[in-house]
Amino acid sequence: MSSLYSPRRLWSVFRLLLSFYLLIKKRETFLGVSSLSPDKLASTITELGASFIKLAQVLATRNDFFDESYLNALKTLHDDLPPMSQAAYERVMAKAFPTVPFIRFDSVPIASASIGQVHAAWIDETTKVAVKLRREGIEKRVRADIRILSLFNGFFRPLFSHTTRHSIESVIAEFSSMIVQECSLRHERSNLEKFSSLYKDSGILFPIGYPSLSCDDALVMSFEEGWRFDDRDAILSHGLDIKPLIDQLVRFYTDQMLVKGFFHADPHPGNLLVNGAGKLVLLDFGMVKRVPNDTRIAIIELIKAANERDFESYVSAAKRLGTVAYDAPSAELAEFTERMFDIFGNDALDSGSMQKLAFEVLEQTRNLPFKLPQEAIYILRVSAIIEGLGTTYIENFNGIKDILPILQKNIPRALGMKDSILxxxxxxxxxxxxxxxxxxxxxxxxxxxxxxVELSPLQYEMIKKEFRAATAPLATVLILALGAMGFWMAGIEEAAYAFLGAAMMRLWYR
Structure with a gap:
């Protein structure tokens, strides 16, 4: 445990979070310390381990926080780690399976990530299963990382603006909640069962769990064969048409995020397979999120406004979603939105040029009060991952240009409309x-x-902010006036007049 709080590790976390602060605030140094370079930032995150890799993967969706060089460095981070030591592996196996239920078990893992590692095993001669073992002590390590993050976030908190501060806290709060849940393989099994039941008619395949063989340290599932979704050569060499699968994937995630409100939040290529029959297979249910109804409605209105190029409605929906501060200037935001949509709607631009122009516009509008609510963090991450998968097979595949028409067709269903007028x-x-x-x-x-009358959380937050701004000067005046009274009673008239004068000046210039 002491190594989790060692001075060297605490210093590495401090440098990492300080770099995030400097990059977000566009500052060169703070207390004489500069930010880490993109490569050094990535290597520091890798050295700090699982929690910080997953945090960086979330932050990699925030092009309003980082410039292109840092975003590219963050996107290179993978959740692939060396397997457990032999001694740790044996302890975990003994704890998870006091009586071994397998006739054969491959001790060499086929995949090894931050939370656990996956082994192939056989229950009998014909039943092959995948066994996910939780890393020894991972939950303790994750909770220690969360405490460190919260400590340093409290240190940096006063240095951020009201809007940015809440956006960063949303990222950390959502990350903390999700990664603790992901440490429980019992929780993952529950997610798998709910997901399989809710989306049984989706045409997507899911592993079948074995509850009687599973526990918090081990999850036993059917072994699903297939090629990684980004293994272009293998998929195309077997004569499989990938474009219908991309269309199916986008429709499936539309259904998850906008209709059912229960979605798989980590569809990276290693968790998404294409089997020999040309079917999509979804794996790893540690990160599954629910989207509240009001958030889904706001997203639908956002998509509808985007498709119709109704910029004011788009900004209004963004405020209800919480991605824009409630008191943000609508006219400036509508102008910003129009410029972004002109970029993404330009068929003459390739995806690289689109991204470059978008970064330039974002740079010019960095002071606009954008923020990100907890529910939207993983939606953005999923959208970015799916767009990355699409570009593997479709030239200039773009979220705005290619996905919006598909989403538009699903808006009536998302709003609860039936298939026919009757x-x-x-x-x-x-x-x-x-x-x-x-x-x-x-x-x-x-x-x-x-x-x-019930206020929305955004309205309440705005009123609270304005109340603090209005009452802060009055509190200062009261303190100065009380100080003046104290000096007067003590017979120190010069100090009393000085404090009284300061109180009057503060009241006048409030």
């Missing part, structure tokens, strides 16, 4: 009694004077 009418008729009852209840409450 079904929609019948559904609305069924809702009439409930609507009448709700209206009657509202009239009764109004007649009794019991109607209440």
């Amino acid at each position: 079904e929609t009418v019948i559904d609305e008729i069924k809702r009439i009694p409930g609507d009448i009852n709700a209206f009657r209840h509202m009239i009764e409450r109004a007649s009794k004077g019991e109607l209440s």
Whole structure:
């Protein structure tokens, strides 16, 4: 445990977070210390281990935080680590399987990541399974990392603006919650079961879990064969058409994020296979997220406004989603949005040119109050991963240009509409009694004077911010006035007049 809090490791974490602060604030140095170079930043993250690799993977979606060179360095980080030592492996196996249920078990893992490693095994001569073993002591290490992150974030917190501070805290809070859950293989098995049930008609294949053989330290599943989604040569050499699979993947994630609100948040190429029958196989359910209904509606409105190039509606939806501060200037944001959409809607540009122009626009608008709510962090990450997968096979594949038309077709379904007009009418008729009852209840409450107004979290945050700004000068005036009174009572008239004068000046220039 002491090594988790060693001075050298604490210094590495401090340098890493200081670099993030300097890069976000566009400052050269702080207390005489400069930010790490892109390569050194990546190597420091790798050295610090699992928690910081996963944090960096989340931050790699934030092109409003980092310039292109740092984003490219962050995107090179992979969650691939050496396997456990033989002694640690034997201890984990003994804990997970007091009585070994396998007739054969490959001790050499086929994959090794930050949370665990996967082995092939056989329950009998015909049943091959995948066994995921949790790394020894990983939960303790992750919780120590979270404490260190929270400590240093508290140190840097006062140095950020109101909007940026909340955006960074959202990233850290969401990351902390997710990685602790990911450490539990029992939680992952529960996610797999829910996912398999909810999306059984999706056409996507999932592993089948073995609950009686699984525990918090081991997850036993059916062994799924296939090629990694980014193994272009292998997939194409077997005569498989990848474009329908990309279309199916985008539609599947539309269904997850906008319709069902329960989505797999880590679809990187190692977790997405194409089998010999041309079917998509989804693996690893440690990172599964729920999207609240109000967030899904805001995303749908955002997509609809983007597709219709309605910039003011786009900004309004972005504010409801929480990606833009509630008190942000709508006119400036609409102008920014229009410039971005002109870039992504230009068919003459390739994806590299689009990204370069987008970075230039983002650089010019860095002071606009953007932020990122917790629910949107993994949605952006998933979108970036899927776009990366698309570019493997489709030249100039672009999220705005290629995905929006597909999403547009799914908006009615996401809003709860039925497949036919008749079904929609019948559904609305069924809702009439409930609507009448709700209206009657509202009239009764109004007649009794019991109607209440509920503020959204964004409105409450804005009011709280403005209240603090308005009352801070008054608090200073009160302290100075009390100081003046104290000096007067002590007979120190010069100090009393000075404090009283300072109080009046602060009141005048508040």
